[in-house]
Amino acid sequence: MDKKIYDNHLSILRSELTVALGCTEPIAIAYAAAVARKYLGCEPSHCVVHCSGNIVKNVKGVFVPNSGGLRGINVAAILGVIGANPELELACLEAITDEHRARVKELIKTDFCECKLIENVANLYIVVELEGEGHSSLVEIQDTHKNITRVIRDGETLVSKTGEEAEALEAHGDKSLLSVRNILEFADAVKLADAAPIITPQIELNMAICREGLEHPYGAEVGRILLGDHPHPTVGLKARAHAAAGSDARMSGCPLPVVINSGSGNQGITVSVPVVIYAQDCNADREKLIRSLVVANLISVHQKKYIGSLSAYCGVISAACGAACGICYMYGYSYEVIAATITNTIATIGGMVCDGAKSSCAAKIATALQTALLGMKMAVHSSTFQPGEGLVEDDVEMTISNIGRMGRVGMKETDTEILNIMLGN
DSSP, X not given: OOHHHHHHHHHHHHHHSOEEESOHHHHHHHHHHHHHHHHHOSOOSEXXXXXXXXXXXXXXXXXXXXSSSOBSHHHHHHHHHHHOOGGGGGGTTTTOOHHHHHHHHHHTTTTSEXXXXXXXXXXXXXXXXXXXXXXXXXXXXXXXXXXXXXXXXXXXXEEEOOHHHHHHHTTOOOGGGOOHHHHHHHHHHOOHHHHHHHHHHHHHHHHHHHHHHHHSOOTTOHHHHHHTTOSSOOHHHHHHHHHHHHHHHHHTTXXXXXXXXXXXXXXXXXXXXXXXXXXXXXXXXXXXXXXXXXXXXXXXXXXXXXXXSSSSBOTHHHHHHHHHHHHHHHTTOOHHHHHHHHHHHHHHHTTOBOOOSSTTHHHHHHHHHHHHHHHHHHHHTTOOOOTTSTTOXXXXXXXXXXXXXXXXXXXXXXXXXXXXXXXXX
């Protein structure tokens, strides 16, 4: 395989599949606050958080992990200031203690933290400003959840770079080089020594939070309800229930970490857990599972590159589609079947809206996976939506691009209206 493509796709996997604790939007706020506290160098007396609309939308309804059941931008920021470890990045709230939680409850009753909506910025945009003992600090994150693009201390700029420069500097890989065909070629060619260290934590961590969600009554209990009292659930039902249960736990503040995809823990769970469940069902060996998850993750990233990290387009659609493609690869299905699975999935459910992170995400995951598994079954039976039907083209790459354009451009006003409704405007 072409070395440039090989190295590029491996870089994308390394950068996309990272560990995060809880919903990534409040965690990104906590991370920015923790870094700002580090640069301030003293105890802050005041905190101001500026967030884009999509950050507000995704923090409003979700529990902050390790907060003791609290929600809100201010909770995430205060936890970041008083107890987070910035070295852990998106797992920065791992070491929060009862003392920290008690302190948060005290501070949210005061004017210690102000939260402000900032407009005309990137969809993913956070600025945390701290003051204390005559000093000040500012940390800016944009485009991706741990992408720090600006740091200022006492008026002196210590870091200043555009989102694009930061992406290049961090060697995240060039997503424009992704295609369905070369993803499959890469999955065949990738050395296990390269892929296994990236994929194995995703298997272990994401399955652990799904088991937690099935064992305890988190959120709306979508996963537990799906399984119900079925003595012999189908593999598809088990896959949907496990993934939904992981989201049930995560959206309700479960402190277990997950490995994310495209900046989202829910997408990380959705893209990986069904593939693991199907591998267990057909006794696939570990090598086949790892290669199948390479396909699943990269197919999901390939779709999201057109849409961006945050939008009105629910990202679990791309993740569920990726999972179905990973299952197709596991079963040895052809490129044509995988391409048809993508077309059938995104032409059916593409456009399901994201109205923030919350308990209903679990139901959306179950729905998206049901559609993706149907799309796979249709493809296996040589049934595919045809060019000219809606946004479908005769080339799967063009179909993916069309759906991406609809999600990025066409749903921009939808995103604005969702935020206005949520804010009572």
